[in-house]
Amino acid sequence: MTTRIWTAALVVIGDEILSGRTQDKNVAQIAVWLNVQGIRLAEVRVVADRTEAIVEAVNILRARNDYLFTTGGIGPTHDDITVDAIAVALGVGVVHHPKALAVLERYYETRGGLTEARMRMARVPEGAELIENRLSGAPGIRIGNIFIMAGVPHITAGMLDALTGTLEGGQPVLSRTIGCWVAESEVADLLREAERAHEGVAIGSYPFFREGRVGANFVVRATEQALVDACVADITARLEAAGRTVVEGGI
C-alpha cells in the first residue's frame, strides 16, 4: 500500500528578502504548520516584486503541488502587487470582495475611515474566498489551491490559525533527534548503513561546532513512529558500539 503524500509549495514575494534587508521567517513557520496538517513543503521560491516573476513561480508550482502558499505583497501600497499578479497567472480579473470591504470598513471605522488606498486591500482575484485575519484589517485570500498570506510573520501566523484543520492532508512526518559529540565524517558510513537498513526512513545529519568541539545532530524522519524508533535504536546501538555517548533530543 502506498500512502498518498500531499505537498505544498511556497512563493515568498518581496524585494526586501532578496536585498537581505529582512530575514524571512515565514518559510519555517509555514513548513512546521503544514507538517501538522499532513502536508509536506516540497519547494520554496523567493521572487522579486515583479509581475512576471510571480506569475512564473505561481503557475509552475500550483500545477505540481496540492497547495500553493504565497507570502507578502498584499498591503495597500504601490509595491503590493501580489493580487494583480496572481489574477494574471490565473487569467481572471480583479474585483473588490464585498465581505472584505465590510471587514475593512468596520476595522477602519475608528481609524480614519475607509479610504481608496485602504480599499485596495479588499481587492481579490475574481472567484476568491477570504482567509480570516484576526489581527489587522486585511484578510488573506484563497482561490483554487492558492493561499495568499500576509508578509508580516505574526499576521501570517493568525491566518494559518484560521486555516488549521481545513486542508486535506496525509500523514505528518514524525521525527526524532539524537545528538553526539562526534565529527560527522567519523560516522558517515554508520549513518548510511542505518538508512539503508530501515526502509521508509530518512536520516539527516547536521554538524555543528560549539564550545570548542565538533558534534552533530541526527534527525530521523518517517511517517510511522515505529519506523522512527527502530531506526533511532539502531543508530544509537551503532554509536554506542563505537564508544560514543548519544544524547536523546539532540545537543
Place this chain on the structure above:
Amino acid sequence: MTTRIWTAALVVIGDEILSGRTQDKNVAQIAVWLNVQGIRLAEVRVVADRTEAIVEAVNILRARNDYLFTTGGIGPTHDDITVDAIAVALGVGVVHHPKALAVLERYYETRGGLTEARMRMARVPEGAELIENRLSGAPGIRIGNIFIMAGVPHITAGMLDALTGTLEGGQPVLSRTIGCWVAESEVADLLREAERAHEGVAIGSYPFFREGRVGANFVVRATEQALVDACVADITARLEAAGRTVVEGGI
C-alpha cells in the same frame, strides 16, 4: 546609457529548511554580500535533498543569471548530494580534486586521519576550482558560473570572504531608509506619486506594529546616491506637509 545589471540566483539545498527544523540565514547574508559586489540577488529557490530537484533549479537558474550560488549538502554524509547533482546538471563526471585532498589531509592530520568518508569532501564536478575555507577542512567549489558553498552560515561567510572582490559586477544598489509613525494605507498615494516622480528609484514600504502603534519604514533604492537623496527629500517633504514627523534611518 543603460547600465548593465549583474544578477545572481541562489539555490538553498536541504530538507532541514523545508521541514522548518532550521531557520535559513544564508539568503540574507549572501544577498547583502552580493550587493557589495555590485550583483543583485534576483531569485532564490529552496529545494529538497533530491537530485532531480537540484538539477532542475541549477540548470534553469545558471542559464538566466550571471552567477549561481548553492548552499548546503557538501559534507561527508549520505544526505550530502550537491556535488553529484551539480555534476549531473552539467553532464560531467565527479573527481577527487588533488588540492582538496591535500587540504583535507593536512586538516585531519591531527584529527584522526583522512578516512574514506572524509575524502568525499574532496569530490568535485570535473573541471572545478576550489573556494578557500579557512574555518574547516572542506573547501567550497567553483565550476563555470556556479559557486557551491557550505550550509553552515559561518562557514559560508568565510567562503564569501575568500571570494570578495573576485567577481565582476556593476553598481551596487544604494538605499536609504526613513521611518514614520503612520499607517501605510494613509500614505500609499503619496508614495506612489513619489516613485513615479523619480525614475530609476524603487520605494519599498514595510509596515510594523510596535508599542501599541502602527508605523512604516520606507526604503528608497537606486544605483545613484543623488537619485536616492532626491527621492528621500521628496517623500520627507510630502510627509511633513501632511503633518508627519520623519525619522531618518527608520524606526
